[in-house]
Amino acid sequence: MRNIKLILEYDGTRYQGWQQPGKKDPSGTISGRLTGTLCRMTGEEIELFCAARTEPGVHASCQTVSFKTASRIPVPEIRRELNQYLPQDIAVLQAEEVPERFHASLNLLSQTYTYRIHTGAVMDVFRRKYMFHVPRPLDISAMEAAASQLVGTHDFRCLSSGRTKKSCEKELLSAEIVSPAEEELRIVLEASSFLHQMPRLIAGTLLDVGTGVRGAACIPAILSSREPASRPAPPAGLCLTQTRYEGTALKSP
Missing domain, CATH: 3.30.70.580 (Pseudouridine synthase I, catalytic domain, N-terminal subdomain)
Structure with missing residues (x-):
């Protein structure tokens, strides 16, 4: 074979x-x-x-x-x-x-999701299927402060919509807020694996922090189940952008 x-x-x-x-x-x-x-x-x-x-x-x-x-x-x-x-x-x-032993799932070291946000007053119609529109600037510093508290190994049950009795402990390797162009923001999340809707729930929560709906201090409360996560961000803005294996990282621009 x-x-x-x-x-x-x-x-x-x-x-x-x-x-x-x-x-x-x-x-x-x-x-x-x-x-x-x-x-x-x-x-x-x-x-x-x-x-x-x-x-x-x-x-x-x-x-x-x-x-x-x-x-x-x-x-x-x-x-x-x-x-x-x-x-x-x-x-x-x-x-x-x-080689016969390669397995796309079992050999995976990490996966990266990128959530793209357009912050201009008017949405670019040619990118509307691939970005979420927030028609005002976001508080990047507050988003970064919140994102930094998610990095590490935590029980992410409250940042997942899946119903399972299994452990929801995951390691989030990195959570970055980057601005590659004017009026564009990206939330970049890397983990060994994600729970169901976990990237979208993280993105939705960070967007609420960026718009001032919530403060960065909400993250410890969410992780300890004292507060619920925000609603998941719409799926159109989310894209799987990297899969990393031993000796190689396959990444899109």
């Missing part, structure tokens, strides 16, 4: 996320579209493994996927055919054969 690794980018606007838990992947999910195309290409039942199970409406510019196949289709041909038959809002950037 050959082990194939793919690097994907996709516009998640019209999809129900990477996959729907507990259901066979329909065409309304990213994995459903990819699996269906690969099965037709190879004549096999294909099982996909991914770096991050992005949620409905969330984008990815650097999703890593792996699957095994007995097909002898050359790797460049796999990439070419996938890009030919997949919808235009899903693209295979790279394809390569990797």
Whole structure:
């Protein structure tokens, strides 16, 4: 069996996320579209493994996927055919054969989500599907103070919408507020893994801090369950932008 690794980018606007838990992947999910195309290409039942199970409406510019196949289709041909038959809002950037033990999920060291915010008075219509519009300047210092308190290992149960009896302890490796251009702000979060809606709930809380709805001191209260998190930020502004493995970090601009 050959082990194939793919690097994907996709516009998640019209999809129900990477996959729907507990259901066979329909065409309304990213994995459903990819699996269906690969099965037709190879004549096999294909099982996909991914770096991050992005949620409905969330984008990815650097999703890593792996699957095994007995097909002898050359790797460049796999990439070419996938890009030919997949919808235009899903693209295979790279394809390569990797060692048998590589697993896109189990070998992942960290994943990075970026939440993009436009702070101009009028939203740029050409970026409206990929940014959240806040038509006024945000208090970056307050957002940075709040974000710094999230870094480290915490029980993030209150910053997740998932219902589970399992441990919700996660390590947030970094949380940065950056401004790459005028009237644009980004919340960049890196963790070994995230809970359900955790990036959006963090972004929504930091946005409330930035607009003065909450103070930076709300973070310890949220982590200790004395206060609820803010509402999750809309999914359109969120994008999976990095997947990091031993010896390499795959990152989009």
